[in-house]
Amino acid sequence: MINPASRTKSIELSQIRKMFEVANPNAINLGIGEPDFNVPENIKNAMKNSIDENDTHYTSNKGLIELREEIVKKFKNENGIKTNTENIIVTVGASEALFMCAQAFIEKGDDVILPNPSFLSYEACVNIAGGTIVPVDCKMENEFKLKADDVAEKITKNTKAIILNSPSNPTGAVMEKEDIKAIADLSMDNNFLIISDEIYEKIIYDKKHYSPAKYSDNVITLNGFSKTYAMTGLRIGYLTANEFYTEELLKIHQYNIACANTTSQRGAYEALTGPQDEVEKMVNEFKNRRNLIVSRLNEMGYETVNAEGAFYVFPKIDDENFVSKAAEAGVITVPGVAFGSNGKGHVRMSYANSYENIEKAMDILEERVVNG
Template structure:
């Protein structure tokens, strides 16, 4: 047997993806990080029409021009980011964008500042690039929010980038404007990149979203359609950066996938220019579910921050066997340690499931795990 590359041996398969392999049809899955809603009808129609019109061939590497123009308008309107179609790359999901960033800019000897806890793909992409992770604690006492002063303490002459994710997976934390702006200022003062993953940007409650690219030129902004428009399986995302950065990113994208799915790009264009009514309904329903799961977990004695965005909660649960116990009762969750050392004694629960199923899951946990 031929030995695999050492870089792949240094990472493990995702514990989250294991949740997709649950075979118990009666299990309530609070482990999956994707909306349980369907793709809005106008987007479906646009994709069907594109196939009927034989729009199934390669597009330009960066994506179809009308989609990139719509993304430029979106960045200007929603984020205060000035960009142009040449500085947009349409990707196979935000995940490809993340991998592109790591491969284009990170190398051995570089230090990448990473919030702890954070989405586990960040650590894997950094490790595969050969760079070193410098962890910054995001404590429950600060509602898991990354603070600028904590980032400042970690900056060195080897700092190449800081990873930001607001709203956050796995905690649902939404960073404060002053911290976003302060870290953006630091990126200019110390000349490092900010990789800003804003995939949950629209799924936010009672707060405003702020993009660091509004305040700094040293930012690569990642986003996509998976979470906002329930288009997870269509693998369609996008990024923007200044022209010096996009040229290097395009090299990775071009030799990796050539271009994103044409059909998905047509759907993404419709998503941006069409009605946003379904998005608003989805966000309102997520907020209703958030209120339910937070209140129930706190009532059970599991201290839970009132997550301000995304569709996750990260309760403090010291019982190391909780995830296994819950699974045996038919409730699937993810151990917090999968997201970094600060995730220990926590469990990630997704409320991207029906209100009724969340109620049922909380009843099961209370009866069979807490009081069982």
């Protein structure tokens, strides 16, 4: 057998995907962060028409020009970000965009600040690139929100980047405007890069989303269609940054992917230009589910922050065997420690499942795990 490259030795397969692969098909899955809604019909039809019209050839490396034009409008109108079509790259999901950022800008000797806990792909991408993780505690008493003062304490001459994710996976925390702006100011004062993963920006309850790129030029903004339009398997995302950053990112994208899926790009164009009614319905339903799962977990004695966005809760559960007990009882969850050391003593549960299934899952946990 040939030994793998040394850069993969510190990487483990995703614990989330492990849970997904081994889950009992009859279990209620609160482990995967995937909307249980279907792609809206207008988006489906746009993609069907694309195939029927034989629109299945390469696009520009950066993506369809008409899609990039709509993304420019979206950034201006919704995020206050000034950009142009040359500074947009359409990617194979936000995951590719994240990997591109790490490969283009992070190398051995670079420190990358990460919220702790945070989405496990961030640490993996930084490790593959050779960077060093510098964690910043996101405490439950602060509703798991990343605070600018805590970030400032971690900045050194080796700081190359920080990865932000608001709303947060795994906690559902939404950062405050003053912290976003303060970190943006820090990025300019100390010349480091902000990689802002905004994939959950539309799934927010009773709060407002703020983009750091509105306040700093040292930002790469990542987004996509997976969560907002339930287009997870269609793998379509995008990013924007200034001209210098975009040119470096394009080098990675060009030689790795060439271009994003043409049919998915047609669907993405329709998603941005078509009606948004289904998005509003989906977010309202997520809010109802959030209220249900938070109240039930708190009633069971599992202290749970009332998550302000995304579709995750991160209850405090000190039982190290909870995840396996829950799985045996028929409910799939993810151990919090998969998202960083501060995740220890917590469990991530996704409420991207039907209201009825969440009710059943809570009943199972109460009867067979808490009182079993």
